[in-house]
Amino acid sequence: MEHTVILESLSMRYPRSRKPALDSIDLELNKGMFGILGPNGAGKTTLLRILATLLRPTGGRAVIFGHDVAQQPDLVRPLLGYLPQDFNTYRQLTIEQTLDYIALLKDINDAQARRQELERVLSLVHLTKERRLQVRHLSGGMKQRLGIAQALLGSPRILIVDEPTAGLDPEERIRFRNLLADLANERTVILSTHIVGDVEKSCGHLAVISQGKLLFTGEPTALAKAAYGMVWETHVNDGAPESLPAYACVVATRPTRTGRIGRVICPHPPTPDSTPAEPSLEDGYLVIMGACRGDSK
Amino acid sequence: MRTVASQQTNPVQAIASLEWRLQLHSKGYWFSLLVLIGYILFGLTDNWELAPGNLAAQLADGVVPIIFVVAGFVTLNCTGREQTEQFSEVFYTLPVDSRAIYTGKTLGAALSLLPHFGCVAAIFLVPIIGQGYIDATVASAWALAVGQMILAGLGGLSVAMFLTAVFRNVRLRYVVLLFWLFGMMGLNGLARIDGFNLVLGLSFLTIDSVPYGFSALNGFFRYQRGHSASLRWAAAPLNSALQQALWNRSHGHGFYEESPVLAGAASYLTLLWLDHIGAGVSEQALARYAQTAANTEAPNTTQRRIAEVVLELHRQKQAGGSALVGKTLRQLLELAAQRAITWDDWEAVYSGQ
Incomplete structure (x- = not known):
């Protein structure tokens, strides 16, 4: 299968910065939803901004449908839809005026075709009724949906969304996630997030990035397997830190009749009464990130 | 329900139309119009005893620097729009080339100046209607004023565009423009108090009747299209204009030309x-x-x-x-x-x- 996006030793170092924002990333992406997971400051946004032609990498290259992003941005841009982390637009315009304007800038010049395209994306993001609202009066969720609507204008082959669910309430978050999953049936959707749940529920493939380095790439189940044999359930009391090894990591606790049961990541049973538990994506993520080597406590 | 899609047919039209519409939401824009109208009303009442032609010419002279400043202001508004609205992240990923962007923005800025030009037209109509006659100087004053206004507008626009090319940061551009304007006003005021209004407007615009605003604007567009040396190219006429502003006054009666x-x-x-x-x-x-x-x-x-x-x-x-x-x-x-x-x-x- 031909890869839609290829990253070859992609590196980025900002001027006057000691550490590289991206350090020799190699990735190959296909159609479907691809999650980029990592903590804040990991380099996710930098990576997406390079793909969106906003930044030029300082090393390596990124290729989208055979076009080098840095060398041929004019050929790449028509293929892209981009929703940045903090999407904002002209506050005084209504939703439909905004979309009409962006559609024109995306070279949908025929008024009839543009009208149809606006109807299509408005309906996709459920904003048809709110079309005459000014952007300044939109809630966070509606603004995000407008953001995805503008990205979808012209049916781009690649959709890049940066932390799209941040700040959304749970209901909006689920709706938004499902929408992205639907869109991924026909195109490549690159979703960056630090919320493991977003990736777990919707992405077929993912990459974990930390401090500019690629730590993992593969399917979510493979990431979960990284914690295989390292997840335990055990009683943890108020004095839990003392009763557990320093490198054990309590990722969750829940109250029971007999006391609090803790979910612990540890290379071996942390206590004699520990029982093994099925690893989740979040456990795998924490193991990959090295968050459970005692330094997180 | 049908979506109302605009009838525009290309990105240049879309950008120009948007910039013009959004300009109308700017308080600074309306303030500038208020200042212009205030100046005209004050000038009309203060010089009413003059013949229509002289009255109009005097008012038009004073309007030149206002047009220049407003043109610079609206242009910076246009070129900094995406940053101030935090839309630049999306805007610069759209498949539209910088030539279309800046042509549209220039056009939008020029359209935004139409109300100001309407006020200038009033300068000529009010004395003619109010005083009930036309003297021989009206036509020539009118022609001169129109030329001056257009050049002042182009001058302000080109200086702002030039600053856009040099300084991407919106606030820095405003600060530089402000320093430039006040610097020019101060220097010209010192050099020739009675003529500094005229000098401020014209000195940016022409040397030996060559409209340097055009050159600077052309330089900017070339820069946007990837001609890296064009900023230097545009800097030359701007520098000459700046120099003339320091040493010259308008209408060829200046110290420099003497x-x-x-x-x-x-x-x-x-x-x-x-x-x-x-x-x-x-x-x-x-x-x-x-x-x-x-x-x-x-x-x-x-x-x-x-x-x-x-x-x-x-x-x-x-x-x-x-x-x-x-x-x-x-x-x-x-x-x-x-x-x-x-x-x-x-x-x-x-x-x-």
């Missing part, structure tokens, strides 16, 4: 500056001076003398006499500042070196 000495010194300083910014511009200028010096038949024309002075200063500098040249220029400027210098003085100082 004094061939100063004209020669100014020309030479321009040449040095062109030499500094490079790209062969100074060689072209030198060739032009040489051609003027060789081809002008009348030996005593100011133009020819200036060309000879520039060439001679340049020769001195090439022969290693930079300090000497600098000293000569300083002496000349000091004498010129006292307005006590004549062409003969110049020759005396010059030949004394």
Whole structure:
């Protein structure tokens, strides 16, 4: 299968910065939803901004449908839809005026075709009724949906969304996630997030990035397997830190009749009464990130 | 429900239309219109006893700097729109080239100035209607004012575009424009109090009737299209305009134009500056001076003398006499500042070196 996006030793170092924002990333992406997971400051946004032609990498290259992003941005841009982390637009315009304007800038010049395209994306993001609202009066969720609507204008082959669910309430978050999953049936959707749940529920493939380095790439189940044999359930009391090894990591606790049961990541049973538990994506993520080597406590 | 799609058919139209519409939401824009109307009303009542032509001409003169500043303001509004609205992240990923973007924005800025031009039209209609007659000077004052207004608008627009090319940061551009304007006003005010309004507007715009606003604007567009040397290219006429603003006043009655000495010194300083910014511009200028010096038949024309002075200063500098040249220029400027210098003085100082 031909890869839609290829990253070859992609590196980025900002001027006057000691550490590289991206350090020799190699990735190959296909159609479907691809999650980029990592903590804040990991380099996710930098990576997406390079793909969106906003930044030029300082090393390596990124290729989208055979076009080098840095060398041929004019050929790449028509293929892209981009929703940045903090999407904002002209506050005084209504939703439909905004979309009409962006559609024109995306070279949908025929008024009839543009009208149809606006109807299509408005309906996709459920904003048809709110079309005459000014952007300044939109809630966070509606603004995000407008953001995805503008990205979808012209049916781009690649959709890049940066932390799209941040700040959304749970209901909006689920709706938004499902929408992205639907869109991924026909195109490549690159979703960056630090919320493991977003990736777990919707992405077929993912990459974990930390401090500019690629730590993992593969399917979510493979990431979960990284914690295989390292997840335990055990009683943890108020004095839990003392009763557990320093490198054990309590990722969750829940109250029971007999006391609090803790979910612990540890290379071996942390206590004699520990029982093994099925690893989740979040456990795998924490193991990959090295968050459970005692330094997180 | 049907979506109302606009009837625009290309990105340039879309951008121009959007910029024009959003300008109307700017408080600064309406304030500028208020200032203009206030100035016109005040000027009309204060000078009502003048004949229509003179009254109109006087008012139009004062409107020039206002148009210049407003043009700069609306243009910076347009070019900084995406940053101020935090839309630039998406905007610059759209498949529209910078040529279309900046053509649309320039057009939007120009459209935004239409109400101001409407006010200028009122300057001519009010005295004619109010005083009930037209004198012979109305037509010429009208023609002159329209030309001045258009050039002032283009000047403000081109300076703002130039700043856009140089400074991407919106706030920095405003600060630089503000410093530039106040600097110009201060210098011109000091140089010739009664004429500084005119100088402020015109000095940015023309030298020897060449509208440099066009050159700067053209330079900006070339820069946007990837001609990296064009900023230097645009800097040359802007520099000349700046220089004229320092030493000249409008309508050809200026100190600078009266004094061939100063004209020669100014020309030479321009040449040095062109030499500094490079790209062969100074060689072209030198060739032009040489051609003027060789081809002008009348030996005593100011133009020819200036060309000879520039060439001679340049020769001195090439022969290693930079300090000497600098000293000569300083002496000349000091004498010129006292307005006590004549062409003969110049020759005396010059030949004394």
